[in-house]
Amino acid sequence: xxxxxxxxxxxxxxxxxxxxxxxxxxxxxxxxxxxxxxxxxxxxxxxxxxxxxxxxxxxxxxxxxxxxxxxxxxxxxxxxxxxxxxxxxxxxxxxxxxxxxxxxxxxxxxxxxxxxxxxxxxxxxxxxxxxxxxxxxxxxxxxxxxxxxxxxxxxxxxxxxxxxxxxxxxxxxxxxxxxxxxxxxxxxxxxxxxxxxxxxxxxxxxxxxxxxxxxxxxxxxxxxxxxxxxxxxxxxxxxxxxxxxxxxxxxxxxxxxxxxxxxxxxxxxxxxxxxxxxxxxxxxxxxxxxxxxxxxxxxxxxxxxxxxxxxxxxxxxxxxxxxxxxxxxxxxxxxxxxxxxxxxxxxxxxxxxxxxxxxxxxxxxxxxxxxxxxxxxxxxxxxxxxxxxxxxxxxxxxxxxxxxxxxxxxxxxxxxxxxxxxxxxxxxxxxxxxxxxxx
Amino acid sequence: xxxxxxxxxxxxxxxxxxxxxxxxxxxxxxxxxxxxxxxxxxxxxxxxxxxxxxxxxxxxxxxxxxxxxxxxxxxxxxxxxxxxxxxxxxxxxxxxxxxxxxxxxxxxxxxxxxxxxxxxxxxxxxxxxxxxxxxxxxxxxxxxxxxxxxxxxxxxxxxxxxxxxxxxxxxxxxxxxxxxxxxxxxxxx
Numbered sequence: 001x002x003x004x005x006x007x008x009x010x011x012x013x014x015x016x017x018x019x020x021x022x023x024x025x026x027x028x029x030x031x032x033x034x035x036x037x038x039x040x041x042x043x044x045x046x047x048x049x050x051x052x053x054x055x056x057x058x059x060x061x062x063x064x065x066x067x068x069x070x071x072x073x074x075x076x077x078x079x080x081x082x083x084x085x086x087x088x089x090x091x092x093x094x095x096x097x098x099x100x101x102x103x104x105x106x107x108x109x110x111x112x113x114x115x116x117x118x119x120x121x122x123x124x125x126x127x128x129x130x131x132x133x134x135x136x137x138x139x140x141x142x143x144x145x146x147x148x149x150x151x152x153x154x155x156x157x158x159x160x161x162x163x164x165x166x167x168x169x170x171x172x173x174x175x176x177x178x179x180x181x182x183x184x185x186x187x188x189x190x191x192x193x194x195x196x197x198x199x200x201x202x203x204x205x206x207x208x209x210x211x212x213x214x215x216x217x218x219x220x221x222x223x224x225x226x227x228x229x230x231x232x233x234x235x236x237x238x239x240x241x242x243x244x245x246x247x248x249x250x251x252x253x254x255x256x257x258x259x260x261x262x263x264x265x266x267x268x269x270x271x272x273x274x275x276x277x278x279x280x281x282x283x284x285x286x287x288x289x290x291x292x293x294x295x296x297x298x299x300x301x302x303x304x305x306x307x308x309x310x311x312x313x314x315x316x317x318x319x320x321x322x323x324x325x326x327x328x329x330x331x332x333x334x335x336x337x338x339x340x341x342x343x344x345x346x347x348x349x350x351x352x353x354x355x356x357x358x359x360x361x362x363x364x365x366x367x368x369x370x371x372x373x374x375x376x377x378x379x380x381x382x383x384x385x386x387x388x389x390x391x392x393x394x395x396x397x398x399x400x401x402x403x404x405x406x407x408x409x410x411x412x413x414x415x416x417x418x419x420x421x422x423x424x425x426x427x428x429x430x431x432x433x434x435x436x437x438x439x
Numbered sequence: 440x441x442x443x444x445x446x447x448x449x450x451x452x453x454x455x456x457x458x459x460x461x462x463x464x465x466x467x468x469x470x471x472x473x474x475x476x477x478x479x480x481x482x483x484x485x486x487x488x489x490x491x492x493x494x495x496x497x498x499x500x501x502x503x504x505x506x507x508x509x510x511x512x513x514x515x516x517x518x519x520x521x522x523x524x525x526x527x528x529x530x531x532x533x534x535x536x537x538x539x540x541x542x543x544x545x546x547x548x549x550x551x552x553x554x555x556x557x558x559x560x561x562x563x564x565x566x567x568x569x570x571x572x573x574x575x576x577x578x579x580x581x582x583x584x585x586x587x588x589x590x591x592x593x594x595x596x597x598x599x600x601x602x603x604x605x606x607x608x609x610x611x612x613x614x615x616x617x618x619x620x621x622x623x624x625x626x627x628x
Contacts, residue, residue: 185515187605207514208605211570224573226514230600231573252577252601254570268574273532273581273599275574296574312571318530319571340530342568356568363567388568405612432569 041164043069044078044107044131046087048124053117061113061124061153067195068157068171072396073419074164078107087112092125099134107131111160122146126156128163138163150197170194170392174436175399176202176212176221177410179427187429189223191238194392194412194435196423202236211432213255215282216262218437222246222255233267235282246280247287256300256311258282266290266309268298277311291324291331301344301353308370310334310344310353321355323370334372343388346370347395352415354378354389354398365389365400367415378417388431391415393438399423401431517608522548524608524622525583529564532578534586538623542583545625546590553596556628559583561601562608564617569603576601583623598628 045062054060062080069075082105085098092114102110114125127139138159142152154172161169173194178187181201189202189209203209207227214221221236233247233255247253251270256277258265264279277291277300291297295315302309308325321335321344335341340358347354352367364380365387379386384404391398395415402409402422409425410433424430522545525538534542549555561576561583580599588594608624609616 185606208602210573210603210605226602229514251581251599252573252603254573256570268570270574270577270581270601273578273585275577296571296578298574299568299570312568314530314571319567340567342571 040074040076041108042076042078042106043109043111043160044083044102044105045069045080045111046083046085046113047080048113048115049087049089049092050115051089053115057115057117057149061115061149062111064150064153065111065157065160068154068169069160071171071195071421072161072169073414074161076106078105082106089114092127096134097129099129099131102131109137109164111156117146120145122149122152124149124152124156128160150193167394167396168438170394170397170435170438173393173438174198175390175410175423175433176214176436177424177430177433178210178212179408179424179430181427189221189236190424190427190430192410192424194423199424202238211254212434213257213265214434214436215258216260216437222258222265222267224254233265235265246282246285247278254298256298256309257302259302260304260306264302266300266302268296268300268311277309290326299343301346303346303370304348304350310346310355310370312342312344321353321368323353332372334368334370336375345390345398347391347415348393349395352395354391356387356389363387365398365413376417378415379411379413379420386411388433390433390435392435399433399435401433403431515606517606518624518626520625521627522625524619524624525579526618527579527621527623529617529621530567530575532575532582534582538583539586542586543590546587546592549587549592549596553593555596557597558626558628559587559597559599560606560624560626561599561603562606562620562622562624563604564620565604565607565612566617567604569605573601573603573605576603579621579623 045066047058048061050057066077070077084101084105091097091112097110108131110129110131112127116123121143122145123143125141128137129135130137140156140159144152151172157171158169174191175194177190179190181188184206186206187208187210188204189212190199191202192199205227207225210224212221212223219238221238222233224231224233231253232245233253234243234245236243246265247267247269252275253267253269256266256268263282265282266277266279268275269278275296275298276289277297278287279290280287291311293315295313297311297313299312300309308323310321310323312319313322316337318340320333320337320341322331322333324331335357342356344353344355351369353370354365354367356363357366362380363385364377366375366377368375378398379400381402384402387401389398389400397412397414399410399412402411408430410423410430411420412423413420523541525534525541549557559580561580563572563576577599580601584597584599587597607620609619
């Protein structure tokens with residue numbers, strides 16, 4: 001996750017200043033993201049200046065940005081109908097905004113933008129102001145093609161979240177998942193933006209394409225495909241579509257996740273009917289056994305520091321979640337031992353493991369500390385199953401599968417279980433969601 | 440700093456930040472970010488970010504890919520079988536009495552037809568995680584293979600593949616359908 005030079009400098013200066021202030025709560029931030037239900041930042045996103053270009057961008061860009069900010073519970077958006085001041089090109093060359101006016105309508109922060117489209121070249125300058133002090137908090141100038149508009153706006157939305165919280169936003173990230181297209185009996189890989197936009201099919205070989213897993217650089221998806229008739233694990237470049245096979249030997253096989261340095265791909269692979277956990281060098285293909293023994297061992301999820309994996313084993317009679325330190329003998333069970341517990345996903349901070357557990361005849365999503373303490377149910381439905389959690393790169397949300405008889409959807413819920421929204425619905429048998437790394 | 444977090448703090452922070460912002464940002468305040476050619480010297484080489492680039496459309500499938508696609512179609516179809524399926528209990532891979540009887544009929548056929556090759560497909564019902572079910576289907580198919588070998592069928596005539604829960608025989612969502620879908624299915628090659 002590269003932070004742009006500009007944001008780095010601004011944030012650096014900001015944090016340096018705080019370091020000079022004696023404060024017991026360093027780092028002190030505008031918005032405490034660990035205080036659910038706390039006060040939100042009132043922010044106004046002004047209509048953009050467009051010259052030259054499609055006049056609808058004037059409202060279109062603030063709409064994209066506002067939709068992003070509204071996905072967090074950090075901001076209160078001051079509605080455009082309340083805005084008094086019209087932003088002009090002069091505001092980008094020295095003319096100050098009328099900050100008391102923005103304060104008067106309740107805005108603590110103001111975003112302005114200046115857009116031009118010339119000869120297929122898109123240029124956007126965006127600025128975030130502190131309305132109380134009338135100072136520029138962060139400003140960025142982006143250039144690209146008009147098709148890159150949305151991702152540019154997502155990037156500035158991430159700057160805004162970073163400025164106020166110290167944690168980069170996840171706008172512009174994507175979720176990979178599987179579903180059955182149309183009336184096909186097969187399953188294909190799909191991608192969708194975390195805002196539910198830009199849904200698209202990735203594979204089209206009409207076989208079973210399963211278990212997408214992101215490489216740490218967000219460039220590759222590992223997945224299992226039956227396109228030759230037998231399962232194999234492939235790596236697919238998300239941008240170019242180039243593929244290479246990484247696991248061919250063995251029976252059933254499913255990628256679990258990459259080591260954080262991207263060197264290893266962990267996978268569950270069956271030999272003679274018994275699945276064990278292996279890791280394969282992404283370059284070179286050499287493999288090592290990581291977890292072997294009686295019982296099905298599947299779904300290896302590496303910890304963010306790469307030292308441990310969480311995985312599923314039915315060695316005790318039913319599938320349960322275990323944690324193992326790589327290279328050290330012994331594995332500790334962290335799920336209760338009762339029922340049916342599968343599909344672990346490690347939080348980016350390494351402090352929680354989300355998984356699917358059967359509870360009262362239903363599957364629910366729960367999280368637990370890596371030592372098995374602090375069990376917390378996060379997502380459940382009285383009339384259906386919640387399964388296959390995957391954390392967002394900022395750790396603040398989880399995407400999971402909701403299923404009720406024939407209906408399926410992907411949903412996103414805040415890690416505390418308080419806020420939930422539907423990401424994708426209307427596709428048959430949607431499942432196995434995997435949230436991409438930060439952008 | 441929970442619910443009691445007050446705006447006084449925020450104002451203080453804002454003031455500090457504002458001082459810094461005005462102090463540091465008098466001259467160059469808006470940073471440029473190109474989407475092309477800006478390789479970002481500070482970025483990690485493995486990330487290789489080309490900022491704000493959207494994925495180009497996937498390249499058209501190659502010939503090799505097209506032939507694989509045809510194989511894919513076949514993979515998703517239920518293949519007819521002259522043998523009864525072996526059924527399993529939920530989350531189990533042990534053969535039941537009925538399962539042994541069905542397997543016996545298969546073993547008799549295989550011994551009468553020594554040139555025959557048989558693929559044993561393992562399947563699961565829709566409940567539970569797809570990955571676990573894929574491994575469970577493999578274990579079911581292997582359990583049947585092992586039993587057939589114990590009945591005298593040469594191992595070389597047998598192979599297994601698991602489809603996990605991806606290929607239900609009955610697409611319904613009730614105990615009757617699930618019972619049919621937890622199965623080993625025999626396909627003569």
